[in-house]
Amino acid sequence: xxxxxxxxGSFDPITNGHINLIKRACxxxxxxxxxxxxxxxxxxxxxxxxxxxxxVAESLKNFSGVTVKGFSxxxxxxxxxxxxxxxxRGLRSTTDFGYEKQLFNVNKLLLPGVxxxxxxxxxxxxxxxxxxxxxxxLLGKDISAFVPGAVVRAFKLTYxx
Numbered sequence: 001x002x003x004x005x006x007x008x009g010s011f012d013p014i015t016n017g018h019i020n021l022i023k024r025a026c027x028x029x030x031x032x033x034x035x036x037x038x039x040x041x042x043x044x045x046x047x048x049x050x051x052x053x054x055x056v057a058e059s060l061k062n063f064s065g066v067t068v069k070g071f072s073x074x075x076x077x078x079x080x081x082x083x084x085x086x087x088x089r090g091l092r093s094t095t096d097f098g099y100e101k102q103l104f105n106v107n108k109l110l111l112p113g114v115x116x117x118x119x120x121x122x123x124x125x126x127x128x129x130x131x132x133x134x135x136x137x138l139l140g141k142d143i144s145a146f147v148p149g150a151v152v153r154a155f156k157l158t159y160x161x
Contacts, residue, residue: 053068
């Protein structure tokens with residue numbers, strides 16, 4: 001039986017909340033493919049695709065059973081191409097739930113056999129978001145409690161903060 005899951009995202013940047021969800025997904029699946037979305041046409045990314053891919057790969061380099069891959073286009077097409085059995089998504093709040101429910105319904109229309117598994121954020125990480133991290137970093141605040149070292153270093157190199 002296939003035991004591969006996709007954990008997709010823009011990871012702009014990857015946060016400790018993402019990493020916690022990936023770690024938990026590794027307890028459920030033999031293989032977890034972390035898919036870094038290249039096309040983010042609905043939103044302008046702060047970091048380039050190449051930077052985001054690098055941050056994710058560096059942050060997860062010691063994770064057994066995790067592969068980091070970039071993808072373009074529809075998530076369901078990536079899911080099919082990788083032969084995955086599930087898509088993992090994280091939920092922090094009811095706002096996330098509304099968005100994810102809509103995404104789930106669209107994915108089911110596009111590919112009726114797709115399975116999506118939702119993991120709740122822990123109470124320690126429920127408030128972490130990539131947009132919050134970007135805002136704090138640009139205001140010169142310490143973000144080391146929210147993101148891996150590669151992201152902290154990137155902000156310091158680029159913005160001196």
